[in-house]
Amino acid sequence: MIPADPTRRASAELREAGHADPATGAEAGALEPAREARYRALLGELAREAQQFRYRVAPNPCVGAALLDHDQEVARGFHTAWGGRHAEIEALRVLETSRGAAGRFDTLVVTLEPCSSHGKTPPCVDAVLATGVERIVIGGLDPDPRHQGRGVRILRGAGREVVVLDGSASLAEGSAHFLAWISHRRMSRGAPWTIAKWAQTRSGQLSPPLDVGEGRWISSPAARAEVQRWRGEVDAIVTGVGTVLADDPRLSVRGPELPTYPPARVVLDSTLRTPATARLLAPPAPDERAGPVFVLTGRGADPSKRRELEDRGAHVEEIGTAPDGKLSLEAAQRWLWRHCVRRILLEAGPALLERWIAEERVDQWLVYEGAIEEGRGPSLRRTLESARLRTVRRRELGVDTVLEAFSG
Numbered sequence: 001m002i003p004a005d006p007t008r009r010a011s012a013e014l015r016e017a018g019h020a021d022p023a024t025g026a027e028a029g030a031l032e033p034a035r036e037a038r039y040r041a042l043l044g045e046l047a048r049e050a051q052q053f054r055y056r057v058a059p060n061p062c063v064g065a066a067l068l069d070h071d072q073e074v075a076r077g078f079h080t081a082w083g084g085r086h087a088e089i090e091a092l093r094v095l096e097t098s099r100g101a102a103g104r105f106d107t108l109v110v111t112l113e114p115c116s117s118h119g120k121t122p123p124c125v126d127a128v129l130a131t132g133v134e135r136i137v138i139g140g141l142d143p144d145p146r147h148q149g150r151g152v153r154i155l156r157g158a159g160r161e162v163v164v165l166d167g168s169a170s171l172a173e174g175s176a177h178f179l180a181w182i183s184h185r186r187m188s189r190g191a192p193w194t195i196a197k198w199a200q201t202r203s204g205q206l207s208p209p210l211d212v213g214e215g216r217w218i219s220s221p222a223a224r225a226e227v228q229r230w231r232g233e234v235d236a237i238v239t240g241v242g243t244v245l246a247d248d249p250r251l252s253v254r255g256p257e258l259p260t261y262p263p264a265r266v267v268l269d270s271t272l273r274t275p276a277t278a279r280l281l282a283p284p285a286p287d288e289r290a291g292p293v294f295v296l297t298g299r300g301a302d303p304s305k306r307r308e309l310e311d312r313g314a315h316v317e318e319i320g321t322a323p324d325g326k327l328s329l330e331a332a333q334r335w336l337w338r339h340c341v342r343r344i345l346l347e348a349g350p351a352l353l354e355r356w357i358a359e360e361r362v363d364q365w366l367v368y369e370g371a372i373e374e375g376r377g378p379s380l381r382r383t384l385e386s387a388r389l390r391t392v393r394r395r396e397l398g399v400d401t402v403l404e405a406f407s408g
């Protein structure tokens with residue numbers, strides 16, 4: 001259940017706890033009505049614009065920021081990718097790029113309270129304070145229990161004027177995925193945010209006919225280039241041993257934007273069928289980044305197979321199994337969570353995908369449909385049609401169609 005307006009609830013809780021009223025604050029009351037209306041309109045616009053990045057930032061919230069100099073907007077920035085710059089920092093970068101040392105501003109307008117703790121990036125409040133900006137206008141408090149007004153208190157404590165214009169950038173409207181993510185129920189599962197990604201033919205099959213795309217490629221080069229970018233924006237890529245045996249993939253990142261920390265590559269393999277000769281285990285080429293390989297297997301793994309894989313650099317980890325002998329996805333997710341994996345790209349074949357979907361462990365969907373009529377193997381068409389999806393977007397990418405959605 002998503003609370004109707006958790007930013008307001010966070011404000012109320014802070015008031016009850018005896019903190020300065022961060023929701024409307026003395027400063028907000030002191031604003032001239034016309035100026036407050038302008039800020040509210042700008043916050044609404046930033047919040048709407050930020051939503052175009054929702055799939056790339058999830059489970060993070062969509063956030064937009066603008067810098068004003070004597071009421072004139074001089075820069076605008078957005079949180080555009082998970083693990084990437086936050087909106088305030090992006091707006092500062094845009095200003096510096098466009099105006100260099102001549103860039104001036106007196107007001108920061110941002111749809112969500114600046115963060116105050118180290119995550120993938122350093123705390124934004126430090127960067128904001130370092131600019132010397134006088135006024136910070138915020139569209140709502142961060143309902144994440146780790147923040148909830150802490151950023152506001154730090155900024156006010158440093159003598160800055162902070163105005164919180166509650167309700168002008170509703171998270172419930174623009175970032176329902178984030179509210180679901182930080183809910184107690186979701187957090188207590190200890191399961192990384194899962195993006196199920198696959199390419200299918202028009203018949204919903206995941207393998208093309210043998211005489212098409214070398215029997216392997218369904219989507220166009222443009223789609224495959226986009227997948228490289230997605231890979232660079234997750235902590236781990238997860239697959240099944242069926243895919244390793246059939247395709248012998250690298251699951252690495254190639255392309256113009258190579259991540260500093262490439263995603264771990266995780267194979268679910270109950271009985272260590274992963275061959276020691278798998279390309280996954282070869283060293284990376286100069287133009288690619290490849291993360292460490294973890295093979296998750298059942299208890300009592302064959303010691304000689306284990307040694308063979310470990311000699312090639314793989315980390316073999318034993319986890320629990322389900323009653324049917326397949327690896328327990330609950331155990332796999334908990335293992336990933338314990339290893340600080342927070343967002344994964346599930347790039348598996350139909351067997352593992354079907355199971356992950358059936359157990360309602362998919363948070364986000366990314367399906368590329370190529371211009372190929374028929375294919376080989378089971379079809380996921382029915383599964384996709386019956387899935388509960390929300391915030392669905394369909395777009396064209398060359399000859400392919402891309403479906404993006406969150407689980408409903």
Ligand SMILES: NC(=O)c1ccc[n+]([C@@H]2O[C@H](COP(=O)([O-])OP(=O)(O)OC[C@H]3O[C@@H](n4cnc5c(N)ncnc54)[C@H](OP(=O)(O)O)[C@@H]3O)[C@@H](O)[C@H]2O)c1
Pocket residue numbers: 197198199200205206207216218239240241242243244246247268269270271273326327328329347348349350351352353355377
């Ligand atoms: N179009 C695409 O996007 C795409 C992507 C990947 C693969 N593929 C295609 O998919 C085909 C391979 O399909 P696949 O279904 O065999 O591959 P898969 O789903 O990647 O791997 C399935 C294997 O994973 C292991 N596994 C471990 N725990 C599991 C669990 N809880 N649930 C289900 N499986 C579990 C099982 O082997 P053990 O029992 O031995 O552990 C199972 O046979 C290939 O033709 C490949 O080209 C297509």
